[in-house]
Amino acid sequence: MKFSVILCMGALLLPHAAFSATEGGTVLLTEQGVNNLGIEIVTVEEAEFQDTAFALGRIETIPGRTGAVSSRISGKLVELRVSPGDSVTADQIVAEVESRQAGDPPPVIPLRAPLKGLVMHSDARLGDPVEPDKALLEITDLSEVHAVARVPEYQAGMLKPGSKARIQVAALGEKEFEGELIRFGTSADPESGTIDAYFLLPNPDGVLRPGMRAEFSIVKSMREGVLSVPKESLQGNPANRHVYVKHPKIPNAFDRVSVQTGETSANRVEIVDGLYPGDEVVTRGSYSLGFAGQGGGVSLKEAMDAAHGHEHNEDGSEMTPEQAAAKKAAKSGEAGHEHGSAAPAWREKFFMATTALLFVLLVLSSVSKRKGTPELT
Template structure:
């Protein structure tokens, strides 16, 4: 795990190999986000799907006590009304000039969810004109496996999310179970009541439930997005406290998991910062975009060895000796020739001299031979 004042050294090659150092561009491209590890309450939960429903006792119909026709309609589906707001006017069929007109008012505050009639349509006492639903509280109905339902009791809390409101979280309490189970799916409805501030939740919205079965305090846990690797080899990426944009692949031992968090029993301490968003991408980041030596030099303000270790006096002396040796070899190469090159130069020089001598002596010898032949002919005659 990352420790403040961390000193890398060649004696810890495994840690060095597991450290990824990025530049600012790399961090932005991978969209790295971190969270601080804390000891928190850890909940054992079960996951379920379901839906939002209006509470039947909070649904009201608006109707007329007399027969007539709609002469004025003041609301439409989706409008919010208050109790006793005038929503429509009905012209009575009773004789009169003009015929009597009756105003219809909202019996409760809420959302106009249905309008059954149009302007001018006839309206009878046994039919409704429109429907108003109070959504200040709603039911959230979860389809729970039968074998899990036995672990739940009245008052059990569920954390509820809906797909259309991804940034909102709602908590509900279990009221009761449905009257019968679904034979095909092996589930039973668990009905939770929850408040609906602002009326954001609407009937028939799909919902996800995280139903809390138990809770433990002071548990070290991280978001599930931070956990990487296979079941036999779990790890997280920890932000280094000492180096900017450096992340260390850290082995961890896990305990229980729920739909949001995973318990860490070994490998992390409170105040460590683990990567959540971008953790999977770090596994494939490959070679660091910044060398470990460069990162340490910038962080500490002095030079480090190539492997990231501190330059001790011994290492400095060793490095200086290597540099001096390299300089001597370089000077020898430039100041003198190798034995092989010297031998080759001598052979080439000898061959050149022989060639020049042969060219100079060749024509003279031919003339002397010709003169000697002529002299012999004269003596014979």
């Protein structure tokens, strides 16, 4: 029982623990820690926000923009100037055919490209017989292409011709293209529940080729003056979202701030509550901050002391004049006690020794009296 009481009193006398980064919601790092985590920050501001729908699809050629190279006479292919993958201009000579008509030498007829574009296919070899009904080359104009998105039927009703889409092609890395919706397919796919949406896509460099896989971020609606953050800034589960905001005063410190989210676009999330324009939010390294600061480190008080050059309370707040005076007095009292405790130490020892000696003499005196007292009859 006595031992339990002593433990309880000891717990009450222990000083409060230093500020914990995980409990207090602020992560304190060194400059090296910030560099190691690769922390990157963006400033929150109100801007245009696009409500988008994601879809997968492909690149296709535009019907009517493909031409064939063929001969009007029978003969033999004697020259082939292009190969699949070559770009040609309209009316460019691409092959020559030797006629079967008599002559010395036999007459040779040039074959010209019917349009500007890319040689997509060739069935011709030097020396092959040539007939008017056989196409030798296929050329396609790829200055514009169709990007065809497989859009869920329930979302197709929200889209109208003229809707925009940001399109990325896996084969071309992070490069982004912008297309405009021109029409939908003639029928939906009953198995997948999707319908093809055709977007017209400029392709001046010719880098987009038929069959390439594409990812679509289709704009369903657009609003102005919306506060949003990059998706990578957002942490937590759907019921408890939070971001890390750079502390306005403490270097290398980041506050954990709970937020309420709204709509989601391709790469941003609307923030309904919790942030203000001008807040500096962590993007890259945000996930790692949830694990930083654990296992000790500087306290919030120490960080504030170092940043401002004077002492603060344990919670990082500024000391009032009364608190500062009380702390100074407490330190003076502790110092006086330490200096004065050595002087009377010998007096305490002398007093303890004298008390022990008197106690022994008293015991001996009592024993002597008992031995010398006569027995009563």
